Amino acid sequence: xILKTRGVSLERERLEVLLRxxxxxxxxxxxxxxxxxNDSAGIGGEQRFDDYVASSRLPYPHIFLHNVSLRSFQAFQxxxxxxxxxxxxxxxxxxxxxxxxxxxxxxxxxxxKDDGSVIGRKSPxxxxxxxxxxxxxxxxxxxxxxxxxxxxxxxxPKQIPxxxxxxxxxxxxxxxxxxxxxxxxxxxxxDLSEMAKLANKILAAHSDYVPxxxxxxxxxxxxxxxxxxxxxxxxxxxxxxTYGTWLCPFCGESDKHAHVQAIQDWHRLTGGPIxxxxxxxxxxxxxxxxxxxxLRDMDLKKKGTFKGAKYVLETSCSYxx
Numbered sequence: 001x002i003l004k005t006r007g008v009s010l011e012r013e014r015l016e017v018l019l020r021x022x023x024x025x026x027x028x029x030x031x032x033x034x035x036x037x038n039d040s041a042g043i044g045g046e047q048r049f050d051d052y053v054a055s056s057r058l059p060y061p062h063i064f065l066h067n068v069s070l071r072s073f074q075a076f077q078x079x080x081x082x083x084x085x086x087x088x089x090x091x092x093x094x095x096x097x098x099x100x101x102x103x104x105x106x107x108x109x110x111x112x113k114d115d116g117s118v119i120g121r122k123s124p125x126x127x128x129x130x131x132x133x134x135x136x137x138x139x140x141x142x143x144x145x146x147x148x149x150x151x152x153x154x155x156x157p158k159q160i161p162x163x164x165x166x167x168x169x170x171x172x173x174x175x176x177x178x179x180x181x182x183x184x185x186x187x188x189x190x191d192l193s194e195m196a197k198l199a200n201k202i203l204a205a206h207s208d209y210v211p212x213x214x215x216x217x218x219x220x221x222x223x224x225x226x227x228x229x230x231x232x233x234x235x236x237x238x239x240x241x242t243y244g245t246w247l248c249p250f251c252g253e254s255d256k257h258a259h260v261q262a263i264q265d266w267h268r269l270t271g272g273p274i275x276x277x278x279x280x281x282x283x284x285x286x287x288x289x290x291x292x293x294x295l296r297d298m299d300l301k302k303k304g305t306f307k308g309a310k311y312v313l314e315t316s317c318s319y320x321x
Contacts, residue, residue, distance in 0.1 A: 002054070003199050004065040004206075006046060012039055014211045017268045020237070021214075021225040028219055045095025045155035045173070046079060052176040053080070060185050061085055061192045063199045069209050070202070072134040072141070077209065081202070083195045085188035087147035090135065092128050093173075095155035096121075101162040124152050125168055138205075144198060146189060151179075213271030225269055228284045229262045231255070241285055259283055259294050273303065273310035 015036040022029055046066070053064060063083040070076060080091040094100075101110040107123040128150040136148055152170045154161060164170055171179055190198070215222040229239035229246055233253035239246040246258035266274055266282050274282070279291040296302075300311040 001062065002064045002066070004068070004203060006050070006067040007208075009039070009043055010209065011211050012036075012043060014214060014268055015039055017265045018214050018220065020230055021265060021269065022220065023224065023226060026224060041095045041097075042093075045093050045153075048095075048155050048173045049080065049091065049093045049153055049176065052173050053180070056177040056180050058180055060183070061195065063195055065199060065202060068202060069207050070135070070138050070205055071207070072138040074134065075207075076131050076134040078131055078135070083199055084183075085190055085192070085195065086186035087149055087189075088135070090128065090131055090148065090150040091153055092124055092131070092150065093153045093155065094124055094159075096159060099160045099162060100154075102164055104163070104165065125165060128152060128168065142201060142205075144201075146198075214269045216271065222269060227282055229258050230265070231258065232261070238284075241283075241290070260298060263295070263298060273312045275310050279311075 015032065018032050019029075019036055022032055050066065061084065065081045065083075066079070068078040068081050070078075078090055079093045082089040082091070096111055098111055098113040101112070102123065102125060103110055107126040109121040109123045111119045111121055113119070132148050132150055139146060139148075150168065152168060153173055153176065154170065155173050157172050157174070159172075161170065214220050215225070226237055228237040230237050231239050231248040231251065231253050232255065234248060234251040236248070236250045238250065239248045239253075239255070239258050241247075245254050245256045247254050262282055263274065263279070266278070274295070276288050276291045276295070279295055280286060280288060283291065283294070285291060295311045298311075303310045303312060
């Protein structure tokens with residue numbers, strides 16, 4: 001049973017906004033693009049994991065929760081969690097190209113990419129051990145005592161792991177159905193009713209990760225960001241307001257609601273409310289009455305009156321450090 005799916009990646013949306021608004025000539029544009037590539041690879045790896053899990057027919061009671069964020073001594077995130085009658089399984093999914101050398105002392109992952117470049121990364125083994133510890137502490141604080149086991153899942157066989165420690169279970173995504181089916185049912189320490197209660201307790205404690213506003217990072221100052229209305233058809237910024245719609249001068253696309261994305265981009269850049277003046281700057285228009293009407297029609301929460309009015313794009317989650 002899959003009780004919680006992954007949902008939309010807000011980090012992916014953040015990176016999409018950054019790449020839309022950051023000039024290609026900016027010193028950190030290539031870094032932002034690399035981050036986007038890595039995040040996309042991670043999402044692809046998780047989707048591959050989910051597909052194999054969904055195709056598995058397990059002979060024992062189980063509950064899967066994907067993309068779980070909890071807080072113990074510190075916040076921690078689990079790619080996937082499986083509850084069984086005898087223990088909890090944490091699955092950590094990694095989709096990184098090239099050769100992956102697991103260095104033991106100090107714990108580190110050395111990635112050698114196909115182009116020969118070498119990158120030192122935090123060890124997935126350290127990440128797994130930390131998540132086990134934090135989940136165990138969270139369970140104890142919640143009055144639950146269950147064994148925890150972890151599995152590192154590599155997305156594709158083209159990933160070449162080296163110096164793999166025999167202290168942890170590591171496998172490829174395509175091996176998941178057989179691995180899950182061959183798990184031996186051990187002496188039960190809980191029943192299906194208690195499993196469901198625990199799953200619901202985890203869901204209640206789960207807090208969606210919301211990235212901090214892009215421009216809270218001094219490396220990405222607001223003044224550096226490109227203003228204007230983005231065209232979804234050709235991917236360029238510069239749509240013009242014409243006869244009640246937005247018209248792209250590059251490809252001719254017409255879109256009555258193109259300004260909505262621009263306002264949402266502004267929110268992800270700043271995390272704060274938007275004023276009429278800011279709206280005009282973002283949309284590159286001069287008519288304050290038009291700006292007022294566009295903001296009003298978006299059904300934003302309005303604070304203040306007259307020239308001091310601010311419009312808030314609300315979210316059900318708070319920003320996390």
